Amino acid sequence: MGKDIYGSEPRRRSPWGVLALVMLSGIALMKNGADVGIGPPQPAAAASLAGRAGETFLPVPLEPLPYAPPARVRIPSLKVDAPIMDVGLDEKGWIAAPPPQDPNLAGWYQNGVAPGQRGTAVIVGHVDNQAGPAVFYGLGSVKHGNLIEVPRLDGSTAVFEVYGVEVFSKHDFPGVRVYGDTGSPELRVITCGGGYSEAHGYDGNVVVFARMVKAR
Numbered sequence: 001m002g003k004d005i006y007g008s009e010p011r012r013r014s015p016w017g018v019l020a021l022v023m024l025s026g027i028a029l030m031k032n033g034a035d036v037g038i039g040p041p042q043p044a045a046a047a048s049l050a051g052r053a054g055e056t057f058l059p060v061p062l063e064p065l066p067y068a069p070p071a072r073v074r075i076p077s078l079k080v081d082a083p084i085m086d087v088g089l090d091e092k093g094w095i096a097a098p099p100p101q102d103p104n105l106a107g108w109y110q111n112g113v114a115p116g117q118r119g120t121a122v123i124v125g126h127v128d129n130q131a132g133p134a135v136f137y138g139l140g141s142v143k144h145g146n147l148i149e150v151p152r153l154d155g156s157t158a159v160f161e162v163y164g165v166e167v168f169s170k171h172d173f174p175g176v177r178v179y180g181d182t183g184s185p186e187l188r189v190i191t192c193g194g195g196y197s198e199a200h201g202y203d204g205n206v207v208v209f210a211r212m213v214k215a216r
Contacts (some may be wrong), residue, residue, distance in 0.1 A: 003153050006066040009151045020181075022191050027140075030040075039138045039193075039195075039196055040127050040133070040138065040139070040140055040191075040193060040204070041113075041138055041139075041140040041141040042139045042140040042167055042193055042194070042205075043141075043142075043165040043166055043167055043206065044195075045050065046183075047142075048117060048155070051129055052153075053151075054071075061215070062184065062185065062212055062213065062215075064116065064117050064118040064184070065113050065114075065116030065117060065152075065156060065158060065185065065210075065212075065215055066117070066154075067113075067117055068114055068116070068152040068153050068154035068156065069086065069108065069110070069114055069152065069153045070084045070108050070114065070115050070123070070150045070151070070152050070153070070158075071083070071084060071152060071153050072150070072151045073106050073123055073140065073148065073149070073150055073189070074127065074147065074150075074151070075139075075146075075147075075148050075189075076146075076147060076149070077142065077143070077146040077147075078138045078139070078142065079143070080134045080135060080136070080138075081108045082104045082105055082125070083104075083106070084106045084107065084123065084150075085098055085105060085106075085107055085108070086107070086108055086110040087107035087108065087109060087110065087124070088109070088110055088187040089111070092162070093121075097124060097126065098125065099123075099199070100126055100129040101129065102133050102149050103126065103128075103129050103131065103132070103133070103135060104134070105125070105126075105135060106123050106124065106125040106135055106136070106206075107123065107124050107125065107131045107206075108121070108123050109121075109122040109124070110121070111178075113186070114206050115150040115152065115153065115158045115180075115187055115212075115214060116150070116152065116156070116158035116185050117170065117185060118180065118181070118183070118184065118185055118211060119181045119185070119186070120178075120179050120180065120181060120186045120187070120188055121138070121186070121187050121188070122179065122187075122188050122190065123124045123150075123188070123190070123192050124189075124191065125190075125191055126191065126209065127139070127191045127192050127193065127206075128203075133188055136189065136191035137191075138194050139165075139189060139193075140165065140167070140206045141209050142162050142165050143162065144159060144162055144163060144164070145162065146161070146162045147159055147160065147161055147162070147213075148160040148161075148162065148187060148189065148208070148210050150187070154178050156210050156215055156216065157215065157216050158185065158187075158215050159184075159213055159214045159215065159216065160186070160210035160211060160212050160213065161210055161211060161213045162208055163209055163210065163211060164208075164209040165205075165206065165208045165209065166207055166209075167193050167194045167204045167205065167206055167207075168204055168205050169194070169203060170194075170202070170203060170204055170205060170206060173181045173205065177210075178190075178207055182211070184211055184212065185211065185212035186194060186208075186209070186210065186211045186212070187210045187211070188207055188209060188210075189207065189208040189210070189214070190203055190205055190206065190207050190208075191205070191206050192204070192206065193205060193206035194206075
């Protein structure tokens with residue numbers, strides 16, 4: 001299991017671990033997780049963007065929203081409805097995750113764009129904590145066409161449609177592909193995933209790719 005970066009106090013190992021989104025040379029990785037025989041759902045091959053040579057995704061012609069921080073994230077297909085806190089980088093250059101004690105809490109990387117602005121906004125969250133499943137435990141089961149709603153502090157809501165979900169190895173994370181500006185308002189929702197081992201934690205990250213399709 002990787003190093004716990006949530007504070008200086010040591011915590012006992014439990015049947016459930018924790019994850020952290022880390023930024024290393026501009027590439028974010030998730031690590032740590034649940035030490036259980038049956039882990040969180042993983043994306044099906046049909047949901048993946050990989051293996052589709054030459055396929056491109058044209059941006060939906062939609063006017064970006066002005067800057068406003070997100071307040072919540074909702075994924076109706078997963079029954080997710082969670083408040084969002086701002087997260088930044090810690091002293092080691094890692095993107096800090098929300099406190100693991102609250103299983104229903106997500107984090108928005110506040111040094112990036114806000115959801116709905118032009119560019120790629122990033123929301124992260126735990127797959128589990130010491131007590132059990134957390135906010136993004138089911139993220140790997142998201143399907144093409146599912147919606148993600150992000151109410152913002154200006155009273156508007158940015159609505160994103162999922163167009164892909166993949167698991168990437170933490171040792172070969174495609175940062176440019178995941179975080180690059182596509183020219184339209186996009187969203188990435190990230191948690192840990194893939195296989196799990198006691199020695200190394202989760203070996204990958206579940207990444208949901210979504211683009212804004214409307215605002216209200």
